[in-house]
């Protein structure tokens with residue numbers, strides 16, 4: 691058993707039961723009403739492999755500050771996150787808040803890093819990964835990058851995130867079921883991606899279903915990741931804003947989040 695997984699490890703007072711029975715007990719903290727798993731990157735990868743080995747469906751959320759603010763006004767999204775099998779700390783904002791509230795977390799476990807690691811593991815182990823989301827052509831370009839970077843990466847499907855008609859949805863669901871991937875990465879932004887996964891989780895039966903936001907834009911080269919120094923100083927949001935001013939509404943949630951933390955304002959109903 692890994693350190694940090696022993697019973698009796700200091701966990702926050704309020705722990706909400708996970709939707710899928712976890713393969714191991716995953717400790718979590720209570721971030722003002724949002725459950726965040728107390729995991730580092732290495733532990734997360736082991737847990738995801740255990741999910742895959744179990745063959746049962748699991749919803750994985752990569753939580754950032756904007757998600758916390760969205761959760762305040764969206765009870766459905768709030769419930770989905772708090773019932774997910776795993777909620778990783780995606781952003782420096784979440785790490786800052788956890789430290790401020792006296793329940794520090796070890797490191798960022800971001801969706802884009804996890805998605806890349808899963809592609810690398812797919813090349814090693816051969817399991818299937820399905821990309822759903824982003825503008826037309828982007829998921830395919832992202833898959834190409836991963837195949838080049840990790841020869842043998844078994845990306846079994848790529849579909850853009852604008853399958854809005856009932857016929858398109860039916861075709862998409864049938865394709866995922868037929869291809870039986872171990873991992874389904876859904877990149878349609880918060881909270882759309884998590885709601886879509888939650889709605890189809892049992893029907894699809896994919897062991898790891900994870901919302902990954904703008905990850906395919908990054909993999910395909912359409913969006914660049916902030917330089918490491920900016921990531922380390924918690925300035926990724928500034929870099930994204932400069933790259934894409936449409937991100938303003940997401941960035942605008944940051945002061946709201948900061949204030950919620952400083953005032954210790956809990957999510958409604960928590």
Ligand code: UDP
Nearest residue numbers: 823824825851852877878879880903904907
């Ligand atoms: N997107 C999509 N379908 C939609 C709306 C958005 O596939 O109906 C995609 C969009 O093209 C982009 C991603 O979802 O690739 C959203 O990325 P963002 O970085 O905004 O996600 P978040 O910050 O919410 O994690």
